[in-house]
Structure formats: structure tokens, C-alpha cells
Amino acid sequence: MPQLDITTFPPQLFWLAITFVVLYILMSRLALPRVGDILRTREERITGDLDRAERLNREAEDALKAYETALAEARARAGEIAARTRAAIQAEAEARQAEAEARLAAQLEAAEARIRETRDQAMGQVRGIAADTATALVARLLGNAPEQNRLDQAVSEELDRRGVR
């Protein structure tokens, strides 16, 4: 069995020591720190990215909340403004209607007053016209003019009786 040939041991052990030490130095100084660096950098990067993502997510949620608050506020204000405007328009309309009614009432009043005046005036002349007509009728029928006082009294009585004034 070649494995038990002791004369081959020194060269095997010598080269084992050389190659193993060389490999150890290459791995510990060169290769492993490099790979370790890569892994650590990636780990840090991933952690950093996750943190940032979480922060951004939180910010987005805050923004959404702020937006919703602002929206609700705006809606409330809009409703308020609408109500106020509606109230103002209604008040104006009522005022205008009241004014129009007052004007109409005033015109009605004036018209009624004018009618009353005209009627009174007309009624006031009825007496004169009745007296004149009566005088003319009496004069035509009897041939002489009636006594002025008695005629006026008779006309007055007759008019009173008929309710004309």
C-alpha cells in the first residue's frame, strides 16, 4: 500500500504545509474579507432600503391623512358658504318681495284715494246738478222759477232719502 511508505511522508507533509499556509493567507487576507465585505454591504443596503421604504410609507400615510382632513374641512366650509349664500339670497328675495308688496299697497291706496276723491267730487256736484235740473224742470212745468230755498231743501231731502251725498 503506497500510503504506508514512510519515505513519501516528508515531501507530502512539506508541500501540505506550504500549500495550506499559502491558501490560508490568500483566503484570510484576500478572498474572505472581500466576500464578507460584499455580504455586509448588501445587508446594510437592504436594511437601509427597508428603513427608507417604511419611512416613505409612513410619510405617504401622513399625507393621505392630511389630505383627507383638508378635504373634510373644505367640504364643511363649502357647505357653510352654500348655506350662507342661500340664506342671503332668500333674505334679499324676501326683502324685494316685501318692497314690491309695499309699493303695490301704496299704489292701491293712492288709487283708492283718487277714486274716492273723484267720487266725492262727482257726488258733490250731484246736488248742484239736481238743483239746476229741478229748477229747470219746475220752470218749464210751472212757468216760473221756484223759490231757491225750498228747492234746495227738497233736493237735499230727496238726495238724503236716496242715500246720495
Next chain:
Amino acid sequence: MAAHNPLEQFRIEELLPLQAGGYNISFTNSSLFMVIAITLITLFMVLGARKKAMVPGRWQSMVEMSYEMVANMLRDTVGSGGRQYFPFIFTLFSFVLICNLLGLMPYSFTVTSHIAITFALALFIFIAVTLIGFFKHGLHYLQLFAPKGASPILLVLLVPIEIISYCIRPITLSIRLFANMMAGHTMLKVFAGFVVALGAAGIFPLAFMVALTGLETIVALLQAYIFSILTCIYLNDALHMH
């Protein structure tokens, strides 16, 4: 007939005879494959990680996986206290693994099929671990041989067993690897002899060899893993006792 001897493949051949201080330190086929192994490992690790890509490619992924596999093995068995021994464990694992795998190639030489190599590694680990144990715990390290809570009568029996099982570690560690490698390669060689001898019917041993090569690849991986994880376990004993 010598060329068909299944053990012929384990013969050490001097490629470049060298002498130093009366010792033979010739560059042999074994030395050549050790140099090839460490060159491959270094190229694999250094070139694979040269881009330092944030998103790794296939090669860099393999490099990172090998790094993390060994790192996890060390962390799981030893804990964070074993951090400083990571380069050694990684060197050991990669060296044994690549030597095992290189040996599977036809016409190659299996460095780890020699008891001198595996025993030297195991003995170095044994001495280093023992020194770490005494350095860390002083003479309390001897309590490793006396399990806690055992009755004095039992201790009389247990302490010698513990001492023997501790001192036998370099032998079991080295023979496990050496024997696995040698047995597998010898078996492959024997079946390879059948392929030639049986002529057309040699297809059957050939098919068996294909399957056996797959098995031997698993054994190569597994033995490298066992060698390093046992080293981690010994290291854990030295650092944390039981």
C-alpha cells in the same frame, strides 16, 4: 500487471527531486495536485468576488454560498465565539473538498487518500484545539474529561473513556477521510478493471461505475463537510467545554 493494481493510483511519484537539510522535499504528483487545488480555490474565490456586485451573478452567488455555508456551519456549532477561526475552517473545508473532488477525475491523484496528509491535518487540529482549550480555561479544561453530575464511582469509569475518546480524535478524524477516499477510488479502479476484462459485457460494470462516480462525488462532499464540522465541534468543546 502493475498498472492494473487498484492501489497503483495512490503511488507517489517524484516530479522534481528536491533535498533540504537531509530531508526529501521533492515536488511530487501529490504536491502538484495540492498546488492545483489551492490555485483553483483562490481563482474561484477571488475572481468570483472581483465585481463586488450588489446583485450577484451565478459565479459570485456560488462564492457567497460557499462563504455562508461555512460561516453558518461555524456559527451553528461554535456560536459567535468561533468567528476568528472562520478563515481556518474555510481553508480546511475548501482544501479537503477540492482535493477530494479533484481525485475523482481520471488520471488525477487524490491528495486526501493518503493517511500522512489527513493525519497531519487532524493532528494539527487536535493540538491547536487542545492548546486553545488550555489557553482559554487553564487547568479547568481537564474538567472536559469529567462530565458534570456523574457519581464518583461512575467517574472512575468515565474519565478514562473520555480521555481515550479525546485522544483518539486525530486518528478517527484522519482515518475516516483517508479510508473513505481510498476505498472509493480502489473500488472504482477495480470495476474499471472489470470493464476491460469483460469485453462487450463490460457495459454493466461501466454503468455501475457511472453510478459509483455519482456516489463518490457525494462522499467527497460529505467527507469534506464531516471533517470540517467535526473540527468545529472540537473547537466548540475547547471554547465552551460541555
